[in-house]
Structures are given as structure tokens and as C-alpha cells.
Amino acid sequence: MPPLPESAQSAPPQAAPAAAPTQARTADPATGTAARPAAAEAGAAGAEGATGAAGAAGGRLTACPGCGEPHDPEDRFCGACGTDLAAPPPAAPPPPAPAQPAPGPVAPAPAEAADPADTGSFHLAPPRPGGDETLPLGFSARLSDPGEGEEGADDRAGEAGGSEEAESQTAELRGGRGQVCVACGLGGVDADGYCEHCGHAQPRQRDHQEKELEGVAAVSDRGLRHHRNEDAFALAAASLPDGSAAVAAVVCDGVSTAHRPDDASAAAAAAGSESLLAALEGGAAADEAMRGALMAAFEAVTALAEEARPRTAVPRHNAPACTYVSAVATGPVFTVGWIGDSRAYWVPDDRALPAARLTEDDSWAARMVAAGLMAEAEAYADERAHAITGWLGADAVEVDPHVAAFQPDGPGVIVVCTDGLWNYAESPAEMAEAVPADARTRPLAAARALLGVALDGGGHDNVTVAVLPFPATVARAGTTPA
Amino acid sequence: MPSLSKSNVPQFSVDVYQNEFLPEGGREVNAIVTVTATGGGTSGGRPLPGGGATAGVVVMVDCSGSMEYPPTKMRNAREATAVAIDTLRDGVSFAVVAGTHVAREVYPGGGRMAVADAATRAQAKQALRKLTGGGGTAIGTWLRLAEQLLSSADVSIRHGILLTDGRNEHEKPEDLRAALDLCAGRFTCDARGVGTDWEVKELTGIASALLGSADIVADPAGLAEDFRSMMENAMGKEVADVALRLWSPQGAETVFVKQVAPTVEDLTARRTEVGPLTGDYPTGSWGDESRDYHVCVRVRPAALRQEMLAARVSLVLPQPDGTVQVLGQGLVRAVWTDDMAASTRISPQVAHYTGQAELAQVIQQGLEARKAGDLDSATAKLGRAVQLASASGNEDTAKLLAKVVDVVDAASGTVRLKSKVTDTDERTLETRSTKTVRVKK
Numbered sequence A: 001m002p003p004l005p006e007s008a009q010s011a012p013p014q015a016a017p018a019a020a021p022t023q024a025r026t027a028d029p030a031t032g033t034a035a036r037p038a039a040a041e042a043g044a045a046g047a048e049g050a051t052g053a054a055g056a057a058g059g060r061l062t063a064c065p066g067c068g069e070p071h072d073p074e075d076r077f078c079g080a081c082g083t084d085l086a087a088p089p090p091a092a093p094p095p096p097a098p099a100q101p102a103p104g105p106v107a108p109a110p111a112e113a114a115d116p117a118d119t120g121s122f123h124l125a126p127p128r129p130g131g132d133e134t135l136p137l138g139f140s141a142r143l144s145d146p147g148e149g150e151e152g153a154d155d156r157a158g159e160a161g162g163s164e165e166a167e168s169q170t171a172e173l174r175g176g177r178g179q180v181c182v183a184c185g186l187g188g189v190d191a192d193g194y195c196e197h198c199g200h201a202q203p204r205q206r207d208h209q210e211k212e213l214e215g216v217a218a219v220s221d222r223g224l225r226h227h228r229n230e231d232a233f234a235l236a237a238a239s240l241p242d243g244s245a246a247v248a249a250v251v252c253d254g255v256s257t258a259h260r261p262d263d264a265s266a267a268a269a270a271a272g273s274e275s276l277l278a279a280l281e282g283g284a285a286a287d288e289a290m291r292g293a294l295m296a297a298f299e300a301v302t303a304l305a306e307e308a309r310p311r312t313a314v315p316r317h318n319a320p321a322c323t324y325v326s327a328v329a330t331g332p333v334f335t336v337g338w339i340g341d342s343r344a345y346w347v348p349d350d351r352a353l354p355a356a357r358l359t360e361d362d363s364w365a366a367r368m369v370a371a372g373l374m375a376e377a378e379a380y381a382d383e384r385a386h387a388i389t390g391w392l393g394a395d396a397v398e399v400d401p402h403v404a405a406f407q408p409d410g411p412g413v414i415v416v417c418t419d420g421l422w423n424y425a426e427s428p429a430e431m432a433e434a435v436p437a438d439a440r441t442r443p444l445a446a447a448r449a450l451l452g453v454a455l456d457g458g459g460h461d462n463v464t465v466a467v468l469p470f471p472a473t474v475a476r477a478g479t480t481p482a
Numbered sequence B: 001m002p003s004l005s006k007s008n009v010p011q012f013s014v015d016v017y018q019n020e021f022l023p024e025g026g027r028e029v030n031a032i033v034t035v036t037a038t039g040g041g042t043s044g045g046r047p048l049p050g051g052g053a054t055a056g057v058v059v060m061v062d063c064s065g066s067m068e069y070p071p072t073k074m075r076n077a078r079e080a081t082a083v084a085i086d087t088l089r090d091g092v093s094f095a096v097v098a099g100t101h102v103a104r105e106v107y108p109g110g111g112r113m114a115v116a117d118a119a120t121r122a123q124a125k126q127a128l129r130k131l132t133g134g135g136g137t138a139i140g141t142w143l144r145l146a147e148q149l150l151s152s153a154d155v156s157i158r159h160g161i162l163l164t165d166g167r168n169e170h171e172k173p174e175d176l177r178a179a180l181d182l183c184a185g186r187f188t189c190d191a192r193g194v195g196t197d198w199e200v201k202e203l204t205g206i207a208s209a210l211l212g213s214a215d216i217v218a219d220p221a222g223l224a225e226d227f228r229s230m231m232e233n234a235m236g237k238e239v240a241d242v243a244l245r246l247w248s249p250q251g252a253e254t255v256f257v258k259q260v261a262p263t264v265e266d267l268t269a270r271r272t273e274v275g276p277l278t279g280d281y282p283t284g285s286w287g288d289e290s291r292d293y294h295v296c297v298r299v300r301p302a303a304l305r306q307e308m309l310a311a312r313v314s315l316v317l318p319q320p321d322g323t324v325q326v327l328g329q330g331l332v333r334a335v336w337t338d339d340m341a342a343s344t345r346i347s348p349q350v351a352h353y354t355g356q357a358e359l360a361q362v363i364q365q366g367l368e369a370r371k372a373g374d375l376d377s378a379t380a381k382l383g384r385a386v387q388l389a390s391a392s393g394n395e396d397t398a399k400l401l402a403k404v405v406d407v408v409d410a411a412s413g414t415v416r417l418k419s420k421v422t423d424t425d426e427r428t429l430e431t432r433s434t435k436t437v438r439v440k441k
């Protein structure tokens, strides 16, 4: 069992030799770690809807230049076709959230918290209760990128007033064959996703994705510099044998120097969340379920390498690989599991309490610092800083899943994200500043606001963030989670 | 998607190097497209079971009167041609043409080509003994005869090797032009100049039109080795008539398409339209080799964060039924961003080959200015050339430049023109000015 990170002062999970194998992540150097204000992003305002696009009910509708679908002026992306709604007018900041009564007494920060910025108001979870009562109950896991068709219905679920014309055009877009360009309306779409007439890239399903289940939300975006989104996420909820709820988020980042990074992250997120929820539903302890989920994700990514490669595959490419980070809230405890450099943060509702980073990167820089070979500033300034030393994939030397459980003293949110976000809000204090005050009650709005922080910071990488309120706010057993 | 079922068509891989980020309103997209053919070139021109590539080569030897002065020139030409014939592998079709103000078949004669084997190689070398100098120079007639001979043979790789020592004095320039127009696309041809009386632009023009190489053979003793390597190169070709096909979107304009490695060759004007948005540029025949192309297109700008396919570059092989086989392709993209750091970055490959193309241009301009007596301009242009050659690591060109100018400081391009420059050094520099080096890793 790997050691649990108690705080930044504790030893990292691994102190590996510097010669450990690494995978270069991206050509972009790490940028800005300075604190950024939690920008009142366009998407943060109108996020009451259950899914992606905000309700199109007001009188301020404008039409998407891509598909003609009406959208709210504050939307950053078209909810129907994903077209970037360029240069949205600045939105009013969201109304202040109503004060949330804390569900339980908020304990003071532990006395041993020497650095309040790095230590959260939580304790390690107590040993898990024994006794496996098996009560098969409703199970629902929804993946970030399921098959076509189902997805289309989900995406438009919250929209009103979509014209039949727009609907049919969107359906065509998703249909693959016989597509018509969303930019010029004249050309067909080639196999690479570009218009055969005007050359415009067609919206890709994964360019911008949003999902919200009851009690958890996530956003994933291509960012401003990459031509496709190689991140993936999955959200899932289930009822435990004791009747209480479990809510989980999984976030994966494809290794861009490897073959099919987007497939790797999608496969890992889907397999991991499925395994996690199935195990919990079957009565497994959260840490065991988490470890099993990481291994299931590993097997899914490894299986990709065994699939026949197209003849055009560049032989020098590495086998598909990705990072993995996941959090699951179960009763008074939440459990985090990860491999790679995607992260989880704890941000308490009470901002007087310190936020905390819950994961230790499997990265070159983290290893150099952990081994005492370099100072943090020096290590992170090195061009190798972001090379990861642990990942899921057939080329992984060893898979060493890290799992840790936490028991906060008060309510808050767990932010589960890829480096596309944390590069712009690296320290727990910066992340807390970026998380809106009402994140726990409006997790989708919070996820959108965090995406806005990353895009405003430059959007150098794909950005994926899940916001998981704690304690879980899902209805009790018996009702089926959304 | 390449479909490479044919036994000996090389595999083509296409890699695109570019900075796809444009500032708001930006229009010009530059990319270096590296095309690498591998897996061909293994049969050495032998007929393959199942019908692979077969080669035909015509050697055109200048037999004008000047070839006898000095007499070693004609002797070296005969010996070099004999070496080329010895290099022929069994099964390759070949012919030898003697070129003067008319073209004459030396071997085998009768408007046909011979098929190489021990007997025909011996007969051909015997026929070379009859070659003597006398008469004028009309290269267009040589090329027309080579074209007739090559089209009489059932071969898929058609190649010529042309040796001359003098100006094309016995026909009008437009006659040579018309012959080149006739032959372009029918066969490829390497051209060599021996001595110091031939016209550089004539020779490079022939090689350029017929998608072959041009070079000077400064020392006639080096001719045999050069002929052997040209013949081996010709027999290493596995696929002919490959075109570079460029698609760019509605409203886009193709600024230029240049081959930039191994030599600079501007293909822009040689486009054949194949559709409203698509044109083909000839690339000739390919063996195991790699070439780089610089593609520059100007597109209609799109909004920030939008992405556009600015060009699709494919290598295509025409099929008998009128369709084409796509051998490989690469995508040139444009993405508009307000991130200045992203949009102002220049791709190292684009920067490198922009420099190499300028290098070729300033050498030619500098030598012309020198000939015209404009010494200030010559010094400036050749100084710039020294600077570019030095910065890019083009050592061969730097050495050739150093025979024409005294280099004071290569980094700043400070040079002095040499007062005495041999004719050979000057024409060597001019002929080889288009040779480039690849980006240093």
C-alpha cells in the first residue's frame, strides 16, 4: 500500500532515481504559476441547466455562426455543434451564492499544519469499516464520450427551441457521411474533419465537452494551442450496499508523444470509472475499488497497443499512454487515486481554511525535488520538468497506482484536473482563489470558471477539470442518480 | 490513405513542419513538407516478376568539333560512356546518341533500344570507338531523338544522361525550348557540362525542365565516376511520373511551391490544374530518397481560435484508367490566435529553407553583378551568400564561395571580391548554387 500524502511536508510517494524513464508530455514549457483571479467567465453565469448549453429561454438569444442554433450571449461554445462562439461579450459576474449552511461542524485546521497553504482541513480517513453487506442497488455510470447518438441527445437535453433545421443539420454532422461544412454550408467534410471547399475545421465532439450529474460536473476543452483534445473524463454515481451514495470523477490526459493519445485517455476514463463504480456497488472498500479501477484503466490502455496499427502508423511512436486521476466521495470520506501528473485539490467552502493538493506528480521535477537533488524552483524551470515518470500504457515500466483517502472536517469541493488547468493555478492557494465561492452548489459553473482561468492564462494545453462537491449531494439510496 | 499493394512502388511518407499559428487577420501559411520514399530501389532496375518498374536510359554524348580540343576530352567522354554502359544491369533498355548539330544513333540503331546483357554491353562499347568530334551543337535535336527512342521501349522509368561542352549554337533558343516542352514529363534527364565553354543557364535549364540534376565536370578524368553514379541513380528509380498534388481551400492563393532539398527548384509555374481547388506539380521519378518542399499559401483569414486546412499535400501516381494512386499525404493547417508568442514563432524548417533559397538567389545575383562589372552589388550579394552558407552549415557552398571571394568575416558577411577567379570556379559555384543542406538536428 503506497503511503498516503498527509501534506506537502510528508515524503512523496516515490523518490526515484533521476534516470527513471520518462515520457515527454508536450513541447510547451510550463507557464505562469502566478495567482490568477477567478475570472468571471462567460460560462460561469448561465449555468443552471443540467447539461452543457444554458437554457435558451431568455430574450437575449443569438444564433450560432456554425449551426444556427440559438444560444445565450454568454455561452463560450455552441451547445449543439460545439462551435467556438468567438469573443463573447464580457458577462456580468455571477450573483453571490447564498450562504450555505455547513452540513456539519467545521473543525479547525489541524495544529500540525505548519503551512496553511499546503495543508487542508481534513484528516486521513479512518480505517474502512469492515463488513461487506451486499445490497445490489441502482447503478449508473455515464462516460464522457459514449457512442454517437446517445451523446447528441444528452447534449441537447437542456436546450429549448432548437429549430428542426438546426436539429437535422446537427444530426448530419454527427452522422459521419454526407456531412456539410458548418462554416460555409457548401463543402463536404473530408476524412480528416476539414471542409473540402473552405478548409474550415469542423467541430470535433471532443473539442469542448461538458457534463453534469447530480453532485458532480466536469468540463474538457481543446485549449488554445492544440489541434485536438487528448484529455478525457468520466463522471459516475452509484448507490453503495449500505444505501449511501458514491459519486466519482475520473480525469485522464493522453501522452501526446505517444500513438493515439486521445483514444488512450478515453479508454482509461471509461474503463476506470466503470470498474470503480462496479466494485463499490459490489461492496468493495473505496481504496481497493480505486486501485482496481487504476488497473482496469491500465489494461484498457494496454489493449489499445495490441490493436492492429494502421500501416501508416509512424513506427517511432510510443504505445498509447495517458495519466489518470480520480476522486470518489463515499459517506464521510473521499478517496483519490492517480498515476502521472494530473492532480486533485481540496478547496474548502470556508476559505479561511487552507486548501490542499492531494496528489504527488509522477513527474521528473517532482522526483528531482523529492530526491533532494534540486530545489523546487530550479526543477520546475527545467525543460524536462513536465516529463512524466509514471503513466498508464503498454510502455509503462511498472504501474504503481497511488491511492489516498481523506476525511475533511467541513464541506468543500474536490477539483480533479489535468495540467492544462493546474499550470495556471499551481499552488493550493492559487487553485482556491480560482474556484468560485459557490462551487459546491454549482459545480458545472465552477468547472467552466476554472476552464476560463486556463484559457485566459493562454490555454497552452488541453484543459479538463471535474468539480466534485463534498459531502456528496446525491439523493439517498433508492433514487436513481441522474 | 496510401494503398501500396504494388510490389516495388516505394512507401511514401510525408511529414509537415510548420508553425500553424497566425495572428488575427493573418493570411500567409508556410510549411516544409518532407517526402521520403523507402522500400523501392531494391531491384536495381531489373524486371521484376509480376511486372515491376523497368528502366530505359539514353546516353547523349556531345560530339561537336570542340570536343577534340583538347583530345583528352573526347577520350574521356568515350571512357565515361563505357563505364556507364558497364554499370547497366541486365534487362535495362539503353541507347547511345552522338550529338552535334544533328543527333545520330550510335548504338544499337534502327530507332530502337537495346536490352542490356553481356553481348549488348560489349557491342555498345565497340560502337563507342567510332565516336569522333566534328560539327556543331543543337541539343534540342538530341533530346527529340532520346524521346523517340525511350517511347519506343516498353519501360516505366525513362531517363537521359546528357554531356555537352559547348553552347547550343546551332539551333535557336526557342527550338531548344520547344524540345524541352515536348520532352518534359516524357523522360527525366541529368545534364553535365565539361570544360568551360558551355552555358550554365542552358544546362541548368535542361536539367530543371526534365527534373534531373545539373553539374559541372571540372576535371574530365572525373567523368567516368560521375557517369557511373548517374547510371546507378537512374536504375535505383522505382516509380516515375509522381506528381505533388496541392489542394487549398476556396479563396486561397498558392504563393509558391518549391523543392528545397536536395536542390532549390521552383515548381510554382509548372502547375497543372486538376480541379477547381487542386493542382499537380511534377516531381519526376523516385527511388529510395527524401526531398523537401516549401509550400506557401495565402488563405482567407478566419476568426480567432478557428482552424482551417490551408493545404493538403499529396504525392500521386497516375493510373492507366485516369485515376491516381495516392502514395502519401500531409496536412498544412492554420489556426488563428491572439497569443503573440505563438503566432510570431517561425518554424525552424521554414526559416532554414527560406535562407537556403535566398542563398541560391544571392549567389546567382552576385555572379551576374560581377560579370556586369557592378562590383558593389556583387560584393554585397556574395557577402550575404557567405553569411547564409556559414549560418546554415552549407559547407560545400561556403567552400565554393571562398574561391570567388576572400572571406573577412563569415558571420557578418564581410567579403572582398577576388581579383582573379578561374572560369571553372565561377561556373562551379553558379551550377551548384541551388544545392541545399537539410536542417541540422
Ligand SMILES: [Zn+2]
Binding pocket: A064, A065, A066, A067, A068, A069, A078, A079, A080, A081, A082, A083
Ligand atoms: Zn452551433
Ligand SMILES: [Zn+2]
Binding pocket: A181, A182, A183, A184, A185, A186, A187, A195, A196, A197, A198, A199, A200
Ligand atoms: Zn466549408
